Amino acid sequence: SQTIHQWPATLVQPVGSPLSLECTVEGTSNPNLYWYRQAAGRGLQLLFYSVGIGQISSEVPQNLSASRPQDRQFILSSKKLLLSDSGFYLCAWRGGQPNTEAFFGQGTRLTVV
Amino acid sequence: AQKITQTQPGMFVQEKEAVTLDCTYDTSDPSYGLFWYKQPSSGEMIFLIYQGSYDQQNATEGRYSLNFQKARKSANLVISASQLGDSAMYFCAAFFSGGYNKLIFGAGTRLAVHP
Numbered sequence: 051s052q053t054i055h056q057w058p059a060t061l062v063q064p065v066g067s068p069l070s071l072e073c074t075v076e077g078t079s080n081p082n083l084y085w086y087r088q089a090a091g092r093g094l095q096l097l098f099y100s101v102g103i104g105q106i107s108s109e110v111p112q113n114l115s116a117s118r119p120q121d122r123q124f125i126l127s128s129k130k131l132l133l134s135d136s137g138f139y140l141c142a143w144r145g146g147q148p149n150t151e152a153f154f155g156q157g158t159r160l161t162v163v
Numbered sequence: 164a165q166k167i168t169q170t171q172p173g174m175f176v177q178e179k180e181a182v183t184l185d186c187t188y189d190t191s192d193p194s195y196g197l198f199w200y201k202q203p204s205s206g207e208m209i210f211l212i213y214q215g216s217y218d219q220q221n222a223t224e225g226r227y228s229l230n231f232q233k234a235r236k237s238a239n240l241v242i243s244a245s246q247l248g249d250s251a252m253y254f255c256a257a258f259f260s261g262g263y264n265k266l267i268f269g270a271g272t273r274l275a276v277h278p
Contacts, residue, residue: 092270092271107265148196149213151213
């Protein structure tokens with residue numbers, strides 16, 4: 051069966067520090083991968099999605115970046131965090147067929163202080 | 164731009180009654196897919212139901228059904244016989260044929276089920 055791992059679950063980082071959140075998927079190949087951010091009590095904002103290794107689509111211009119070094123690995127990064135980067139970050143994967151749902155990781159709650 | 168709109172920030176319903184959560188979308192694409200997710204306070208995202216734009220019948224999954232009105236571009240979620248455990252945030256999501264890989268979400272509706 052397919053599983054998705056996202057870590058860490060909680061992270062407190064000072065302003066200006068770097069960030070690296072990792073997401074890996076098991077039990078499937080060539081998944082579509084997604085990074086979303088959710089502000090408290092708000093909806094999910096699509097940050098990046100990827101349809102294959104090295105293929106990244108950016109939805110929101112900001113100081114975050116994403117990379118997909120391997121088929122089932124998706125990394126969200128920042129060189130210098132801002133206070134506004136605080137939020138709940140969710141990684142998700144989805145199969146190649148249009149009618150397939152997305153499966154989400156447990157999320158990372160990031161607080162920038 | 165393609166977007167999903169959920170106009171109800173919060174809803175409440177009495178236990179065992181039915182409730183409808185609204186979702187409208189804006190697209191000129193003929194092919195798209197619509198999803199509903201539930202997010203309890205734990206933060207996990209739980210898939211509930213899917214409706215394709217070419218599906219002839221409204222989708223149903225247990226107590227969940229989707230009232231799909233294509234001409235009105237609406238895809239409302241109906242929860243029948245509400246339970247206390249249904250209290251959560253509910254999100255409508257969609258992809259559009261211009262890029263079915265791109266899955267976008269609405270702002271969500273917080274549902275509270277009262278005993």
